[in-house]
Amino acid sequence: MSRRSELAAGLAAVQERVAAAARSAGRDPDEITLTVVTKFFPASDVRLLADLGVRDVGENRHQEAMAKAAECADLELRWHYIGGLQSNKAAAVAGYADVVESVDRARLVPGLSRGAAERGRDLDCLVQVSLDPPEQREGRSGVHPDELLALAAAVADAEGLVLRGLMAVAPLGADPEQAFDDLARLAERLRADHPDAGVLSAGMSNDLEAAVARGATHVRIGRAVLGERP
Ligand SMILES: *Cc1c(COP(=O)(O)O)cnc(C)c1O
Numbered sequence: 001m002s003r004r005s006e007l008a009a010g011l012a013a014v015q016e017r018v019a020a021a022a023r024s025a026g027r028d029p030d031e032i033t034l035t036v037v038t039k040f041f042p043a044s045d046v047r048l049l050a051d052l053g054v055r056d057v058g059e060n061r062h063q064e065a066m067a068k069a070a071e072c073a074d075l076e077l078r079w080h081y082i083g084g085l086q087s088n089k090a091a092a093v094a095g096y097a098d099v100v101e102s103v104d105r106a107r108l109v110p111g112l113s114r115g116a117a118e119r120g121r122d123l124d125c126l127v128q129v130s131l132d133p134p135e136q137r138e139g140r141s142g143v144h145p146d147e148l149l150a151l152a153a154a155v156a157d158a159e160g161l162v163l164r165g166l167m168a169v170a171p172l173g174a175d176p177e178q179a180f181d182d183l184a185r186l187a188e189r190l191r192a193d194h195p196d197a198g199v200l201s202a203g204m205s206n207d208l209e210a211a212v213a214r215g216a217t218h219v220r221i222g223r224a225v226l227g228e229r230p
Pocket residue numbers: 037039060082083169203204205206220221222223224
């Protein structure tokens with residue numbers, strides 16, 4: 001099988017899963033955006049995916065993301081930065097990302113804001129919130145839920161940054177449904193302060209159904225489309 005047909009098959013299977021999950025939740029499948037996570041895979045795969053109709057791609061490592069975005073600059077793609085971010089790299093990420101989904105501390109805000117100004121356009125941002133139980137939070141990304149609203153306010157107030165909503169990853173080894181229930185409540189609370197921050201990015205290859213059932217507007221799928229990472 002050619003790589004193109006492999007990707008086409010993976011993509012079709014994931015689109016069908018998303019549509020089925022949407023239907024069983026009484027939602028319109030068209031309100032859910034599939035972001036294909038291309039990390040570790042070459043720019044040639046991004047190109048094939050774009051040709052197959054993918055518009056949103058996700059990357060989690062700065063050097064790799066920057067190189068791929070440059071190689072694929074002729075394609076009409078939206079680049080989602082979904083990885084851990086160092087504050088000294090934030091401005092550089094704002095130079096190519098269309099959405100930064102992993103804003104998890106206030107220290108990132110000045111760099112992102114400066115990068116958006118240098119690029120001369122506003123940058124969409126999601127605040128990444130931790131769903132991990134306290135004993136697992138060490139070393140994982142995401143702002144503590146108690147600090148979510150303060151961080152969201154800092155993003156919303158920053159020049160050049162547009163607060164679009166929330167991103168989260170289910171806890172390791174736990175039932176994602178409970179975690180996504182908590183996330184849905186946090187998203188609702190966020191919208192009380194920021195009515196336009198309606199994006200909810202949740203759900204990966206293993207748990208997209210649970211996320212769609214609880215209101216995800218964006219799912220981030222890698223392996224189920226591209227195969228196991230090299
Ligand atoms: C890698 C990654 C994904 C995709 O995970 P899969 O299990 O390959 O679907 C989604 N979100 C984040 C934040 C990631 O780092």
